[in-house]
Amino acid sequence: MGSNINVTLGNWSEWFMLLAAMTYLVVFVAFVWDMASHSKTLGLTERARRDTAEGEAKELVGATAAHSGARAAGSATVGSTVSRSASTRSSAGGASGDGAETGESVADEFRTSADGAKGVNEFEALDYQHNSRRPAARVAVTLMVIAFLLHAFAVVSRGVAADRVPWANMYEFCTTGALVVAGVYLVTLFFKDLRFVGPMVSGLVLIMLCLATIAFPTPVSPLQPALQSYWLIIHVSIAVAASGIFTITFAMAVLQLLQSRREKKLATGEDARLGFLRAVPTSVTLENFSFRLNSVGFVFWTFTLAAGAIWADQAWGRFWGWDTKEVWTFVVWTVYAAYMHARVTRGWNGNRSAWLSIAGYLCVVFNFTVVNTLFPGLHSYSGL
Numbered sequence: 001m002g003s004n005i006n007v008t009l010g011n012w013s014e015w016f017m018l019l020a021a022m023t024y025l026v027v028f029v030a031f032v033w034d035m036a037s038h039s040k041t042l043g044l045t046e047r048a049r050r051d052t053a054e055g056e057a058k059e060l061v062g063a064t065a066a067h068s069g070a071r072a073a074g075s076a077t078v079g080s081t082v083s084r085s086a087s088t089r090s091s092a093g094g095a096s097g098d099g100a101e102t103g104e105s106v107a108d109e110f111r112t113s114a115d116g117a118k119g120v121n122e123f124e125a126l127d128y129q130h131n132s133r134r135p136a137a138r139v140a141v142t143l144m145v146i147a148f149l150l151h152a153f154a155v156v157s158r159g160v161a162a163d164r165v166p167w168a169n170m171y172e173f174c175t176t177g178a179l180v181v182a183g184v185y186l187v188t189l190f191f192k193d194l195r196f197v198g199p200m201v202s203g204l205v206l207i208m209l210c211l212a213t214i215a216f217p218t219p220v221s222p223l224q225p226a227l228q229s230y231w232l233i234i235h236v237s238i239a240v241a242a243s244g245i246f247t248i249t250f251a252m253a254v255l256q257l258l259q260s261r262r263e264k265k266l267a268t269g270e271d272a273r274l275g276f277l278r279a280v281p282t283s284v285t286l287e288n289f290s291f292r293l294n295s296v297g298f299v300f301w302t303f304t305l306a307a308g309a310i311w312a313d314q315a316w317g318r319f320w321g322w323d324t325k326e327v328w329t330f331v332v333w334t335v336y337a338a339y340m341h342a343r344v345t346r347g348w349n350g351n352r353s354a355w356l357s358i359a360g361y362l363c364v365v366f367n368f369t370v371v372n373t374l375f376p377g378l379h380s381y382s383g384l
Helices: 002-073 075-102 106-114 122-133 135-162 170-189 195-214 231-267 275-279 283-316 324-345 351-368 370-374
Strands: none
Touching (some): 002 135, 002 195, 002 275, 135 170, 135 195, 170 195, 170 351, 231 275, 231 283, 231 351, 283 324, 283 351, 351 370
């Protein structure tokens, strides 16, 4: 009886994982649609503001010419011209103010907030100005919550079917890791408006689920003896959480590089292209928030390394044995430690910090995929 229930739950897990993947695909499309439409709206607003500025400049030139003629004609005319000039400036200022209230580009708004003009948090400023007119984004977030619930049911049912925690092989680690990425992103949305990174997060989650299903299919099976420990729950759960955070910061680092390149082109008057980046914060804002998340992820990974050493001592009688998995876990820690140190003490800001963050995440991916599948060792638990 119990065996039949386990088989049924295992089948349900596979079906719900498929439903979750399909829903994440729709979420990805919705986020992309939102980015495209919102970027187009911001582009129209920027074009209108440029036209207003050009008209203001022409009026100012005309007012200056009239003022010069009036000075030659007499003081009465001068007074009239000054009045008209003041009126022109007042109307121009009103137009500029209206343009600011209708919404600047996200990059401009974040820069204003950072300067402390309004005294509000930069992400709250984005929320205040732009959230109310983005139905596609609200649909995407709602669908992502539904996908997360389907995903969570699939992961939990897999664990109940196996009568253990569902992260004992690469299939389960990948599906659970994808669940954590989606969960961390949704929780963060309650505090910061990170919808601009939604396409990359939902896309990465979808890739992880496809990778688990296609490359790492593993039937429900009992734990290997070396994994039968409460440290599996502690060590691997923290590692999954850290990997989820690093996935989000990787997406933000890629956006930072693209936004930095666009900002440089705009500064020189070149055609920046990549119009969707209008809906993305400035590269400085992306870098700062990515650093905060990486700080949390680094603490989690440090605990992962320490917990793994303690578990190794209990399982094999030594804290460190230069196993391939142990070495690459330390390599990941070293890269992120270098990122933290270089940015805090050496002033490695901008693109250099983004590249270090990307390098750290690539090491995480290498540690999870290549090390687990190609290198023999005590940590070869891929289940393949």
